[in-house]
Amino acid sequence: MRTLVFDGRTGAAGDMICAALIAAGADPDVLAPVSEALPVRYEVGETEKNGIRATTVDVLVDDGDETVETDSDHDHGHGHGHDHDHTHDTNSAEPDKPAEGAGVHRSYREVVGLVESMGLPAPVESTALDAFELLGRAEASVHGTDLDDTHFHEVGADDAIADVVGAALLLADLDPDRVVTTPVAAGGGTVEMSHGTYPVPAPATTEIATRADFRIVGGPIDRELLTPTGAAILGAVAEGVDAVPDLAVERAGYGAGDADFERHPNVLRALVGDGGDPGSDDDREEHGADHAHGGHSTDGSLVHDDIAVLETNLDDAAPEVLGGLQETLKRAGARDVTIVPTTMKKSRPGHLVKVICKPEDAEAVAERLARETGTLGVRQSGASHRWIAEREFETATLRVDGADHEVSVKVASTTAGAVYDVSGEYDDAAAVAEATGLPIREVLRRAEAEVRERLSGE
Numbered sequence: 039m040r041t042l043v044f045d046g047r048t049g050a051a052g053d054m055i056c057a058a059l060i061a062a063g064a065d066p067d068v069l070a071p072v073s074e075a076l077p078v079r080y081e082v083g084e085t086e087k088n089g090i091r092a093t094t095v096d097v098l099v100d101d102g103d104e105t106v107e108t109d110s111d112h113d114h115g116h117g118h119g120h121d122h123d124h125t126h127d128t129n130s131a132e133p134d135k136p137a138e139g140a141g142v143h144r145s146y147r148e149v150v151g152l153v154e155s156m157g158l159p160a161p162v163e164s165t166a167l168d169a170f171e172l173l174g175r176a177e178a179s180v181h182g183t184d185l186d187d188t189h190f191h192e193v194g195a196d197d198a199i200a201d202v203v204g205a206a207l208l209l210a211d212l213d214p215d216r217v218v219t220t221p222v223a224a225g226g227g228t229v230e231m232s233h234g235t236y237p238v239p240a241p242a243t244t245e246i247a248t249r250a251d252f253r254i255v256g257g258p259i260d261r262e263l264l265t266p267t268g269a270a271i272l273g274a275v276a277e278g279v280d281a282v283p284d285l286a287v288e289r290a291g292y293g294a295g296d297a298d299f300e301r302h303p304n305v306l307r308a309l310v311g312d313g314g315d316p317g318s319d320d321d322r323e324e325h326g327a328d329h330a331h332g333g334h335s336t337d338g339s340l341v342h343d344d345i346a347v348l349e350t351n352l353d354d355a356a357p358e359v360l361g362g363l364q365e366t367l368k369r370a371g372a373r374d375v376t377i378v379p380t381t382m383k384k385s386r387p388g389h390l391v392k393v394i395c396k397p398e399d400a401e402a403v404a405e406r407l408a409r410e411t412g413t414l415g416v417r418q419s420g421a422s423h424r425w426i427a428e429r430e431f432e433t434a435t436l437r438v439d440g441a442d443h444e445v446s447v448k449v450a451s452t453t454a455g456a457v458y459d460v461s462g463e464y465d466d467a468a469a470v471a472e473a474t475g476l477p478i479r480e481v482l483r484r485a486e487a488e489v490r491e492r493l494s495g496e
Contacts, residue, residue, distance in 0.1 A: 041314030042214035043282050044272065045307040046222035046252075049263025052201025053095050054293040055271050057082075058308035059208035061093040061291025068211045069204050073100065075156045076196045080204065085294050088303035092294035095204075097197040143195055146174040146188045153203060165206035168274035173266060176245035198267055205271045216314055218283065219276040221253040225263030242266040252278030258302055280396065283314040340425035340452060345373070346400040347419040348407065351380070353388035355411050360389060363410060370406035371399030428453055432492070434462070434485035436470060443470040445485035449493070457493055460486045 044050065044058065060066050066082050073079050079100045085092055144152065153166050171185075178188045209217070224239040224247075239247065239254065243266045247254050250273030254264060292305040352360075364375045374394040382388035391411070395403045404416040427450035436443045445466040450459040462482040471478040 039215045039314060040213075040310070040312060041216045041218065041283065041285060042209075042212060043279075043285065043309040043314065044217075044219040044222075044276060045282060045309065046219055046264075046272070048258070048299075048302050048304055048306065049223045049225060049265075049295070050219075050268035050272060050306050051265040051295060052198065052205065052267040052271060053097070054295050054306040055268060056080075056201060056204045056208060057093040057095040057293030058291055058306045059205065059212060059293070060095065061293055062212065062308040062310050063289045063291070064208035064211045066208075068207045071156050071158060071207065072200050072203050075152070076200060078196050078200050080200070087292070087294050087298065087305050088301075090292055090303045090305055092292035092303075092305045094294050097200040097204075099196070146170065146177075146185060149174075149199065152199065156203065158203070158207070159210065162203070162206045162210045165209065165274055166203045169202045169206070169270040172246050172249055172270040172273045173242070175249065176242045176266065176270075179245045180241045201267055202271060205275075209275060212310065214310065217276045218279045218314060219252045219272050220279060220281060221255045222269070222272065223258060223263045224254045224256060225259060225261045226256050227260035227262070229262045238262045239264055239269075240266065243269050246270050246273055249273060250276075250278070252276060253280075259299060261297070261299075282309065285309060285311040285313040287311040340427055343426050344397055345394050346397045348393040348395065348400060348404055348416050349419055350391050350407060350411065350413045350416045351382060351388055352391060352411055352413060353382045353386050355389060359411060360391075363391065363407075366410050367393055367403060367406055370403045371395050372403050427451060427459070428455075432489045434488040436481065436484050436488070438470075438474040438476065441474075443473065443481075445470055445481060447485050447489045449489065460490050460493075462486050 042062070044055075060082060066080060069080050077100050078097050081096045081098055083094045083096070085094050149170050150167060153163060153170065156163070158166070174185050174188050177183075178185045181188070224243065227238050228235050229238050229240050238261075240262065243254075243264055246266060246269040250269065252272060254269075287309050289310045291308045292303075293308065295304040295306075297304050360377055363377065367375050372393045372395045376392045378390045378392070380388055380390045391407065393403055393407065400418060404418075407413065407416055430449050430451075432447045432449055434445045434447050436445060446463040448459075448461045448463065449457055450461070451457045462485040464478070464482075467478050467481040467485065470476070470481045474481075
């Protein structure tokens with residue numbers, strides 16, 4: 039299986055993704071449809087980042103009056119292509135001077151219409167539209183608007199469209215069988231937006247991350263490293279993995295951001311090679327949560343997943359602290375958190391906290407558990423692995439009173455492909471129930487029945 043791996047330990051942005059794809063072997067000539075549809079041209083070059091030769095991609099306004107660089111001149115050196123407060127004057131920008139967001143700013147529907155008018159191959163158009171839908175839904179969620187009413191600013195300008203469509207074209211030229219990304223560094227600190235100062239990652243990036251399959255991690259520096267545009271492109275094309283899978287590397291390339299960091303090369307690495315088979319490597323993920331690692335079981339049933347189990351007993355934890363452990367520990371790397379009421383010494387009531395995590399995350403999770411609860415000790419139990427199902431997600435479409443509603447449905451199967459459980463996602467079902475007046479259990483029943491019928495016909 040020919041696999042493309044993005045290694046995002048220094049973040050990602052639209053221009054860096056395009057550059058990494060070219061460096062990994064994609065032909066920049068395939069970008070011509072964008073230049074034909076928009077008054078822009080791509081300039082591909084080379085630079086050096088901390089001793090690493092890397093490819094650069096700039097999007098230039100093709101009228102001789104101004105130069106527009108892609109989302110590469112924010113804190114990270116590749117910004118975020120988001121509605122943040124900028125002071126660039128695109129009408130007076132000098133040639134070769136960085137300027138973001140030049141050209142027409144469009145609504146989500148206008149962007150969709152523009153992309154559909156480019157005459158792109160169907161897979162390329164689908165990838166670009168998927169990325170813009172992620173951006174649109176993120177913006178709509180952040181601002182409390184409907185998707186169709188969402189108005190893009192920088193990400194609806196010519197240069198941002200060139201990034202998204204350009205990445206889709208370059209990816210199609212590489213034509214991998216599978217695309218994955220390791221956890222992507224979001225950075226740290228704060229970012230200035232038109233609505234104020236916000237912590238990194240920016241709200242739109244955070245919303246995209248909740249919908250994407252990959253994980254984000256903080257650091258390694260206090261700068262914005264992952265942009266909404268970069269997150270949306272990766273979210274549209276890549277599965278999340280914990281680490282680079284087994285791969286016979288054929289080509290490695292580096293896409294550069296604009297900024298220079300003292301200790302961290304500001305590059306996005308792309309690897310292309312044979313391997314990374316989702317049926318045999320250790321890089322599975324459950325819709326942004328559990329990753330199944332360690333390969334198949336020997337009998338074709340469930341998947342071997344290496345884990346660590348941490349435990350501590352608490353006799354004085356406040357309910358608010360216990361209630362927050364699910365979220366705080368998962369941010370530290372926990373895969374599952376269970377809190378069990380128990381009786382402790384002198385018959386005092388207490389709680390047993392059990393946490394499942396990857397072995398490499400155990401120390402960080404234990405430290406966070408101690409900090410959050412004040413416990414004086416965290417023990418690691420003898421469990422070394424678990425057996426987990428293959429998990430995929432199907433989308434069920436329910437038609438109620440003439441309107442379509444979507445519910446995500448989790449399908450659990452053995453490694454041999456035998457489906458043994460179909461479960462609708464509660465949050466999706468609750469949203470449909472609120473919109474239609476149906477009971478949640480009825481929404482779940484219909485969604486699960488649709489998926490079961492579809493699977494039985496395959």
